[in-house]
Amino acid sequence: MLEAAGNRKVSDVHLRIGELTFISEEQLRFAIRLLSVGTAAEGCDVRIDPVSPEFECVSCGHISTADFSSPAFACGKCGADVRVLRGKEFSVDKVVLYD
Amino acid sequence: MLFHLAADVGVDLFSRNRELALENRALLDAHSVRGVEFMGGIGSGKTALIEALSKDRRCAAICGDVSGDDDAKRLRKAGVEAVSVNTGKECHLDAHLVGHALESLDLEGVGVLFVENVGNLVCPADFELGCHKRAVVVSVTEGDDMIRKHPVLFGLSDVAVVNKVDLAGVMGVDVSVLEKDYASLKSSALIRTSARTGEGLQALSGALGL
Numbered sequence A: 001m002l003e004a005a006g007n008r009k010v011s012d013v014h015l016r017i018g019e020l021t022f023i024s025e026e027q028l029r030f031a032i033r034l035l036s037v038g039t040a041a042e043g044c045d046v047r048i049d050p051v052s053p054e055f056e057c058v059s060c061g062h063i064s065t066a067d068f069s070s071p072a073f074a075c076g077k078c079g080a081d082v083r084v085l086r087g088k089e090f091s092v093d094k095v096v097l098y099d
Numbered sequence B: 001m002l003f004h005l006a007a008d009v010g011v012d013l014f015s016r017n018r019e020l021a022l023e024n025r026a027l028l029d030a031h032s033v034r035g036v037e038f039m040g041g042i043g044s045g046k047t048a049l050i051e052a053l054s055k056d057r058r059c060a061a062i063c064g065d066v067s068g069d070d071d072a073k074r075l076r077k078a079g080v081e082a083v084s085v086n087t088g089k090e091c092h093l094d095a096h097l098v099g100h101a102l103e104s105l106d107l108e109g110v111g112v113l114f115v116e117n118v119g120n121l122v123c124p125a126d127f128e129l130g131c132h133k134r135a136v137v138v139s140v141t142e143g144d145d146m147i148r149k150h151p152v153l154f155g156l157s158d159v160a161v162v163n164k165v166d167l168a169g170v171m172g173v174d175v176s177v178l179e180k181d182y183a184s185l186k187s188s189a190l191i192r193t194s195a196r197t198g199e200g201l202q203a204l205s206g207a208l209g210l
């Protein structure tokens, strides 16, 4: 990715992180700051889009949400098990370079 | 300052692990092997439960530990074809490590493959390994607040176990507190086991589809 950028510097990086992952935003920012020293990404702005969890009931199909601090992994309507639709993402969505 | 949009890259950083997990699953399915992963606290009894569940059936096991091969040795003694995976500095197994471990196992005639993850109630949840069921084990010796403290790992697991119930009295732990916390998360019941006395092993076996 950085090779394709030639010798232009990275202005910002957009990440998407699901709230059901165990990736700590604070620690990730710290790691990027340390690892990017001396690279095209040094000093870049790291934008993080958190993705809140969304579940689908395996029995009745009801879609529900929950937050990380008080998650419920059962269907709010019928009580059956759910499968995770959103909340486990960890992706680099966009890299913006200086012209 | 002018900006130039480089790319909508959309690189999913977990996707490679997920692909490898699917490959592991396909390999298990091709050999009609049921894959069961045990996550859980250090010393909660993951290895002891695998030992107990592997009686009366032909089993293989992959034991993830930071170092050493104590668990694999114990399981071999119990008649299980076991290999160790030392994660060294990592606190969890991933699908890549499990894929390599599978290369060194002969799955012909094996009914169940157990994968024991590194003792850890946090990051193993991020890395699917390709097993059919994921179970998480805590035991009464860790107190009664383990489920409350780790809701996401319990939420994302298919089966949850509280082990060493034979010690609940000595530890002064009321197992119903753990059950109540689990009931607020999931629809299934928390399974009480004792690898020592054999209590609950049949229920666990059923929940894992063995």
Ligand SMILES: Nc1nc2c(ncn2[C@@H]2O[C@H](COP(=O)(O)OP(=O)(O)O)[C@@H](O)[C@H]2O)c(=O)[nH]1
Residues within 6 Å of the ligand: B040, B041, B042, B043, B044, B045, B046, B047, B048, B049, B119, B163, B164, B165, B166, B167, B193, B194, B195, B196, B197
């Ligand atoms: N009393 C009792 N001890 C147990 C039980 N399960 C495991 N243990 C003991 O607890 C210790 C840790 O068990 P082990 O299987 O190595 O835990 P692991 O680290 O989760 O694999 C060992 O000394 C086991 O014999 C149980 O149900 N009851």
Ligand SMILES: [Mg+2]
Residues within 6 Å of the ligand: B046, B047, B048, B071, B116
């Ligand atoms: Mg063990």
Ligand SMILES: [Zn+2]
Residues within 6 Å of the ligand: A057, A058, A059, A060, A061, A062, A075, A076, A077, A078, A079, A080
């Ligand atoms: Zn439902």
Ligand SMILES: [Zn+2]
Residues within 6 Å of the ligand: B091, B092, B122, B123
């Ligand atoms: Zn970790």
